[in-house]
Amino acid sequence: MPVLAVNYKAYPTAFGSAGLAIALSAEKLAEQYDGIVRFILAVPATEIARISEALDKVVVYAQHVDPVEPGAYTGFIPLEAVKEAGAKGTLLNHSERRLRLSDIDLLVRRATSLGLETLVCADTPAAAAAAAVFAPTMVAVEPPELIGTGLPVSKAKPEVITSSIRMVRMINPEVPVLAGAGITSGEDAARALELGAAGVLVASAVMKAKDPEAKMLELAEALAKAAEKQG
Numbered sequence: 001m002p003v004l005a006v007n008y009k010a011y012p013t014a015f016g017s018a019g020l021a022i023a024l025s026a027e028k029l030a031e032q033y034d035g036i037v038r039f040i041l042a043v044p045a046t047e048i049a050r051i052s053e054a055l056d057k058v059v060v061y062a063q064h065v066d067p068v069e070p071g072a073y074t075g076f077i078p079l080e081a082v083k084e085a086g087a088k089g090t091l092l093n094h095s096e097r098r099l100r101l102s103d104i105d106l107l108v109r110r111a112t113s114l115g116l117e118t119l120v121c122a123d124t125p126a127a128a129a130a131a132a133v134f135a136p137t138m139v140a141v142e143p144p145e146l147i148g149t150g151l152p153v154s155k156a157k158p159e160v161i162t163s164s165i166r167m168v169r170m171i172n173p174e175v176p177v178l179a180g181a182g183i184t185s186g187e188d189a190a191r192a193l194e195l196g197a198a199g200v201l202v203a204s205a206v207m208k209a210k211d212p213e214a215k216m217l218e219l220a221e222a223l224a225k226a227a228e229k230q231g
């Protein structure tokens with residue numbers, strides 16, 4: 001089942017009623033595509049509780065967690081806190097919120113022991129392979145230079161997707177690879193699946209859309225069709 005993951009980032013539409021409205025739209029689509037497309041929303045820490053309480057089919061992730069245990073760490077967010085707030089997983093090492101290799105290792109192990117999923121972001125195929133060593137739930141490869149450009153990685157740099165999949169499979173064939181950066185249309189998303197990706201990680205196409213629900217529908221329908229074609 002292909003994954004449609006939406007990273008809210010800190011766009012104006014990520015917060016308050018706007019962020020909740022996008023989540024409710026995703027929930028409606030997740031019901032329509034139940035068993036066909038898996039929806040994940042990576043939301044700001046301030047929105048995890050409000051959004052996760054409103055959803056059933058959609059999986060809510062944090063965008064980042066800090067490599068600390070609960071304790072005297074002012075301003076830090078431990079894994080336990082996002083779990084308590086209702087998150088089922090977290091992004092790690094997004095190019096806009098990087099972590100040290102040792103922290104990724106620690107956080108994947110601790111998240112797994114807490115029953116939380118992990119989606120480790122990587123800039124390059126080699127970094128994706130390195131992330132796979134830690135056995136995360138998924139890896140997402142996202143060339144930073146394409147992020148937010150509308151130039152989809154699946155068309156501008158398809159070899160980044162295919163090389164990432166090949167290298168991750170050499171390390172751990174159980175780890176699915178998502179593709180992200182510049183993915184804007186259903187065609188971009190379908191192309192990523194044709195290249196072997198297990199889904200897509202998108203942000204601005206949805207968060208800056210005039211009609212976020214229509215955009216998520218376009219992406220979900222394209223992923224569903226591409227997956228069906230693959231059999």
Ligand SMILES: O=C(CO)COP(=O)(O)O
Nearest residue numbers: 007147148182202203204
């Ligand atoms: O960073 C990304 C998702 O985590 C990709 O961002 P865009 O979809 O805006 O290119």
